Amino acid sequence: MNSVSLLFCFVCRSLAIVMAAAMVLSVEGIASPVLADNTQPNILFIFADDHSYDSIHETGNEEIETPNLDQLARQSTQFRYAYNMGSWSGAVCVASRTMLNSGRFVWHASKLDLKKEQRANRTWSLQMRDAGYETYFTGKWHVKLNSKAIFDHTGTVRGGMPKQTPEGYNRPVEGEKDNWSPYDKSKGGFWEGGKHWSEVIGDETIGFLENAAKSDKPFFMYIAFNAPHDPRQAPKKFVDKYPLDKISVPADFQPEYPYKDAIGNSEKLRDEQLAPFPRTHYAVKVNRQEYYAIITHMDEQIGRILDALEKTGKADNTFVFFTADHGLAVGHHGLIGKQNMHEHSVRVPFFVKGPTVPANKLVDTRIYMQDIVPTTMELAGIEKPDFVHFRSLIPMINGETTIHYESIYGGYLKLQRMVIKDDMKLIVYPTIQKKLLYNLKNDPLEMNNLADSPEQAPTIEMLREELFKLQKETGDELNIESSFAQPADSGS
Secondary structure: OOOOHHHHHHHHHHHHHHHHHHHHHHHHHOOOOOOOOOOOOOOEEEEEEEOOOOOOOHHHHOOOOHHHHHHHOOOOEEEEOEOOOOOOOOOOHHHHHHHHHHOOOOOHHHHOOOOHHHHHHHOOOOOHHHHOOOOEEEEEEEEEEEEHHHHOOOEEEEEOOOOOHHHHHHOOOOOOOOOOOOOOOHHOHHHHHOOOOOOOOHHHHHHHHHHHOOOOEEEEEEEEEEOOOOOOOHHHHHOOOOOOOHOOOOOOOOOOOOOOOOOHHHHHHHHHHOOOOOOOOOHHHHHHHHHHHHHHHHHHHHHHHHHHHHHHOHHHHHEEEEEOOOOOOOHHHHHHOOOOOOHHHEOOOEEEEOOOOOOOEEEEOOEEEHHHHHHHHHHHHHOOOOOOOOOHHHHHHEEEEEOOOOOOOEOOOOOOEEEEOOEEEEEEEEHEEEEEEEEEEOOOOOOOOOOOHHHHHHHHHHHHHHHHHHHHOOOOOOOOOEEEEEEEOOOO
């Protein structure tokens, strides 16, 4: 056999090996084509800030107007129990976004050298770029990395929050003049330059989409609203949609959270100082009025973005994700902020719309919102890297499984720990050896603490073991054994 024939045989054998490997990958669901034409789909990620799971009309809040998110939810597979894993900082958004961009569980993420991660291309956006995507970012960043260095294109990059004016705190007090207004542009905040930050994000996102329409390259867009974070400002017409007599006070309202010192002295937390102590029905209603208004205003910008996507002609080849970094209390349990382990603060909305995603489907399996990272990687044809701890949602979207995580973990500083397994949720406050136990199916608002019931001792022991296991998985080194060594205590 001559050299040409030998070369031909070698090439044929090599091609056969590559094709066989590709078939194996396809069978195993790794790097397999998602779309019929074998192209990589576009990814549009829309990210809210401080947006609780219960603040969208379609998901059950009849008081709020969110027509565009409602439509997106109906077109999507909706994960109803999506969680943020916690925080090593009072700025919960920093931890949430660091986990998101690194793919690491909470306490592992807290110890990362992010510059080293960038140099090794171990960030979400760099992984997508290396897979052939044109990457774009605009809005709130709040990660200790230079966004301009890890995205191909950026719009206006914002910090953690608009500056809150002194008049924005400890308000309102019923019967007293309120010197702060959500639509007074002279107060600054979201009204920088007279144009609301959410509108700037809408404009910049539409601009990139118009350019992307002219390109054959797939895009990965990370669109991060600062809304509905405080200062909760919106144009007057949006505030007027919510007269106070149409806003209800949450059923779990309390004038004061019973364990405020155990969660970090809530009276000193910046978020908690937005409303007066003790909480009043009036103050909670006004805070919720302004929260709803800025969400409805953001919803309008999201509608503009989704309309622009349709005009590109690329919507049928695009997966749209919507979620938030964490939730917010806004009057639940006597709290205003998110530095707690209650559902209103750790749960977020989570929608996925795409050409192969079932519409109007509800999934009750509990997930982490950072699961979006390996999900988009799988859509892009990237084999999940070892350094990514979170899990792809594709098997659940495709209906191949209803099992994801055995249990869900939460932690805040050295002050709070949480575990959820099945419908049972345990919150532990180590500094006061206090335990709270809730049946989330029967008591979704967490109003009935079962921890002191002798019948619940086996459940607490089971959750204790589960929490210790999750501590190891998440890199949690806090010793909370003493919290379980104490006799059952009294309290609600």
